[in-house]
Amino acid sequence: MAQTLVEHAVDIIRSNDQGAYTVPTHGLYPFQWNWDSALTALGIAFYDEERAWVELTTLMNHQWDDGMVPHIVFHKEDEGYFPGPDVWQTKRKTPTSGISQPPVAGFAARKLFERAKDKTRGTAQARAMLPKIDAWHDWFYRCRDPEGTGLVALIHPWESGRDNSVDWDAAFQRVPTDGVMPFQRRDLQHADASHRPTQAQYERYIYLVQLFRSLGWDNAKLHAASPFQIVDPGFNAILIRSCSDLAKLADDLGEPEIAARNRARAEKGVAAMETLWSDAHNQYLCYDRKVDQPVDNPSIAGLLAAVAPIPPNRAKEIGERILELGESCRYLVPSQPATSPHFDGKRYWRGPVWLIVNYLISDGLKCAGEDGVAQRIISDSLELISNSGFAEYYHPISGEPCGGKSFTWTAAMVIEFMTQSDTQK
Numbered sequence: 001m002a003q004t005l006v007e008h009a010v011d012i013i014r015s016n017d018q019g020a021y022t023v024p025t026h027g028l029y030p031f032q033w034n035w036d037s038a039l040t041a042l043g044i045a046f047y048d049e050e051r052a053w054v055e056l057t058t059l060m061n062h063q064w065d066d067g068m069v070p071h072i073v074f075h076k077e078d079e080g081y082f083p084g085p086d087v088w089q090t091k092r093k094t095p096t097s098g099i100s101q102p103p104v105a106g107f108a109a110r111k112l113f114e115r116a117k118d119k120t121r122g123t124a125q126a127r128a129m130l131p132k133i134d135a136w137h138d139w140f141y142r143c144r145d146p147e148g149t150g151l152v153a154l155i156h157p158w159e160s161g162r163d164n165s166v167d168w169d170a171a172f173q174r175v176p177t178d179g180v181m182p183f184q185r186r187d188l189q190h191a192d193a194s195h196r197p198t199q200a201q202y203e204r205y206i207y208l209v210q211l212f213r214s215l216g217w218d219n220a221k222l223h224a225a226s227p228f229q230i231v232d233p234g235f236n237a238i239l240i241r242s243c244s245d246l247a248k249l250a251d252d253l254g255e256p257e258i259a260a261r262n263r264a265r266a267e268k269g270v271a272a273m274e275t276l277w278s279d280a281h282n283q284y285l286c287y288d289r290k291v292d293q294p295v296d297n298p299s300i301a302g303l304l305a306a307v308a309p310i311p312p313n314r315a316k317e318i319g320e321r322i323l324e325l326g327e328s329c330r331y332l333v334p335s336q337p338a339t340s341p342h343f344d345g346k347r348y349w350r351g352p353v354w355l356i357v358n359y360l361i362s363d364g365l366k367c368a369g370e371d372g373v374a375q376r377i378i379s380d381s382l383e384l385i386s387n388s389g390f391a392e393y394y395h396p397i398s399g400e401p402c403g404g405k406s407f408t409w410t411a412a413m414v415i416e417f418m419t420q421s422d423t424q425k
């Protein structure tokens with residue numbers, strides 16, 4: 001049984017492999033996505049270490065001169081996706097989008113390096129990666145935290161990786177739709193409309209893209225100009241964890257300056273995370289920088305925060321909060337509580353369970369010694385796979401598979417759950 005699931009996962013990743021990068025799934029997402037690729041590299045390493053480094057290297061090869069690593073690399077033309085390169089107009093030789101995504105590369109690079117059977121190759125690859133990931137972290141704090149608070153803001157929901165979360169609803173009411181180009185969505189040709197974002201949300205996604213495009217994708221201007229500026233605890237936790245992992249990697253590779261810089265970023269970030277804690281919800285919340293107020297919605301962003309080296313009492317409280325969520329749904333961890341009036345069990349990030357988030361949360365909880373909750377999350381994840389296959393996401397009550405099928409990073413996470421047990425922060 002165990003053997004079969006891992007073999008199936010490997011087959012899925014191989015079937016989505018394009019040679020130097022892997023598509024998330026054919027049809028719906030025909031290019032390279034940033035955090036998909038970095039997490040997928042972990043699954044690939046199980047059967048082909050060299051190919052795993054290639055996955056990460058391809059991603060980092062498309063880093064911008066200012067340090068940003070884009071959320072999509074459009075390696076080939078494909079009419080099946082909107083918005084494509086003609087909408088982004090970032091003027092890159094190989095077209096890319098103009099925004100970023102959760103920076104899991106530092107986290108992944110450290111794991112690949114520490115697990116490498118071929119140490120010579122692992123060292124050479126990690127050494128090549130180190131300054132690039134450091135520059136990406138620097139970019140985040142420079143361009144998305146101009147006042148030096150220790151926490152970065154997202155300027156587009158797609159940067160969070162949680163595209164249509166309830167967390168953005170209030171802020172999106174302040175994003176206009178004037179002058180939005182007429183467009184035809186392509187996602188609805190590949191997936192059920194009831195699983196996807198709404199038209200009103202898409203119009204605002206495109207408004208923001210057009211606005212940033214009109215500013216020439218100049219990252220010195222975008223943060224201040226954006227009507228959408230949200231500090232997301234899950235996103236910041238991933239960045240903090242990647243900084244702390246990169247610091248350890250840099251120590252191992254004898255690069256003390258890179259280590260010190262990243263350690264300082266992580267420490268400042270962990271201290272600043274405390275400002276996002278809500279006693280009322282017993283978890284972290286997003287913060288809307290535009291109106292200077294917390295976003296009063298207890299989404300999974302505040303639980304994903306467990307991936308960072310947060311204080312042990314916070315990890316414990318998050319563990320308790322997750323178990324409480326399990327009282328109103330069958331499978332942990334729902335992206336929005338099932339008891340919330342905004343819960344929609346099939347609609348993308350407004351209720352469904354995602355394996356990558358489960359993986360990051362359980363990794364963090366294991367590191368914090370919260371093994372019981374971590375194991376519950378892992379067993380729920382594997383049960384979903386056994387019952388419903390390798391989908392993009394799942395209904396947290398019925399377990400129904402939703403979104404795209406034969407999904408790459410879902411497969412990679414199954415390999416991680418079934419073959420790895422490292423617990424270090």
Ligand code: GLC
Binds near residue numbers: 024029036160163
């Ligand atoms: C969706 C997800 C995002 C992911 C992408 C490709 O846009 O919200 O997190 O990176 O699909 O799988």
